[in-house]
Amino acid sequence: MRNILTIIKKELARFFKDRKLVFTTVLFPGLMIYLLYSFMGSGFLSKIEGDDTYIPKIYVSEMPSVLEPMFVETKFDYRGFEENELDTILTQIENKEIDVAILFPSEFEANVEDRSSIPNIQIYYNSTKSDSMSAYRVIDTVLNQYENSLSNVFDINNTQGVIYDLASEKDLTGEMFSMMLPMLLMIFIFSGCMGIAPESIAGEKERGTIATLLVTPMKRSELAIGKIISLSIISLLAGLSSFLGTILSLPKLYGSQMEGVNAMAYSMTDYAMLLMIILSSILIIISLISIISAYSKSVKEASTAIMPLMIIVMLIGVSSMMIGEKGPALLTALIPLYNNVACMNGIFGFSLNTMYFAITIIVNLIYTFIFVFVLAKMFNSEKCMF
Structure with a gap:
């Protein structure tokens, strides 16, 4: 455990001492998303409504x-x-x-x-x-x-003061957020992981500094676990920054369509479950990117090899829009990444199956342990590391 903590401290110190890296990885994505979505919403609104002072x-x-x-x-x-x-x-x-x-x-x-x-x-x-x-x-x-x-035979919903749409604020919030946020979150999480993982492993291979770590008296599995945990912490910060930027900018992006939508409709339990899903998603993605980085000779080669995985993650994120009201089948909880998107969809839509959630967390931990084992084996391989 002491060796794992040493690796975690080393990676976190390397990251947080570089102020430029902290800004571009953690602060910049959330700020840019907020500004971009806000400007897009203002542009769409002005395009639709036109100039208020203009007389046609x-x-x-x-x-x-x-x-x-x-x-x-x-x-x-x-x-x-x-x-x-x-x-x-x-x-x-x-x-x-x-x-x-x-x-x-x-x-x-x-x-x-x-x-x-x-x-x-x-x-x-x-x-x-x-x-x-x-x-x-x-x-x-x-x-x-x-x-x-001229031909008014009957009226529909014409009584003044009566509200006929019985959808609650909770229903409107769930419908709006469950369609968009799972896809956006998966993209943000992957972007955060992709920005730091190749540099931590492929970058050290390229500079030759990983050889120093490999000759120290520690197990290769401890090195793999320390790398994945530290990278997951940094990726979580980047993902949360992007998530906050999105939540704050959605009212400006959707304009009048956001009436009746309130992020405060979610409870602390919902946010806690969302955080667990985000963490498990990060563990899976970081593990996969770390394996690709360990196989690559340089950061450039690792970034190129990661692109197909990015496309897969984006397609899985889009699948959140296709999940019906009955929710996903229980067996799909065994599919990595898709199960995370389905859980996010359920959390945002107030329709999460607790059994599905529990299976997803357990399955993700199992997959993470498998990927850590594979990464440790790669660290043990002279051919792979050198």
Whole structure:
């Protein structure tokens, strides 16, 4: 145990003494994720809503008197035009100089009144201009409301003050977080592991410093365990930094879709189970990357060899979106990495099977012990180390 603690202290000291490495591995990912997602959310929101101070220019031909009051309420800049000017106006819409052109049939009101024929209203807009698209949606809503008022046979959920969507804050939170966060967490965890593990093993092989460790009077299994535990601690810090950056930036990323979503809906037990799953995921990933690094001659070779594993982890992370309401089959708890994603999905969705969770933790520890045994055997191999 003393030898293992010595290796852990050595690795942690090497990491935390390098301030640049601490910043780029632990602090920088969370900060960048927060800024990136926040800017993305602001950009999407401004793209959808358009400029609040801008007044759309709407050209209308043959405006029916019955609709005029409804259009005036929208407070757009309405201007009339003749049908022979349509081509010029369409060119201006295409060039984003005008927002919308509405062409009513000349006999619109008569046709609506006697139901002799169905009039066709032509609305031209430019979907690549956010203000034009927003104005079109408003006009489309106004016309649909007018059409419904003419043939209102029955209403659906039209009682004021009554909430018909019975989904609770907990349900909304679970649905939103269970779809995205397992995938993001797996990517963050893998990125943290990938950033430090190759340097710790393949880097020492490349510099020749690992030979000093191998000649010390300690078991190779102790060296392997010390390496994996110390790297797991550092990877956990990097993963938690990315996780916090994501949680804090989600409201800005999703905007109005985050209404009713509250991260405080999760209990301390949920967060404790999530932490255990994150730790077990890190142990598995660190062990796999360490084995690849021990087999590689340099950091560059190790980073290249790790890329296929990264693709596999990303695909497994995406699988969280395909897990149904009944949850995964119990046997899938035996599949490393996938079982972690399924547990994260269950925790965030408030539907975790405790038996599945327990099997996942045990299976992950078993796989970790196997990988540590393999790594120790590789440390014992002169051909592999030198």
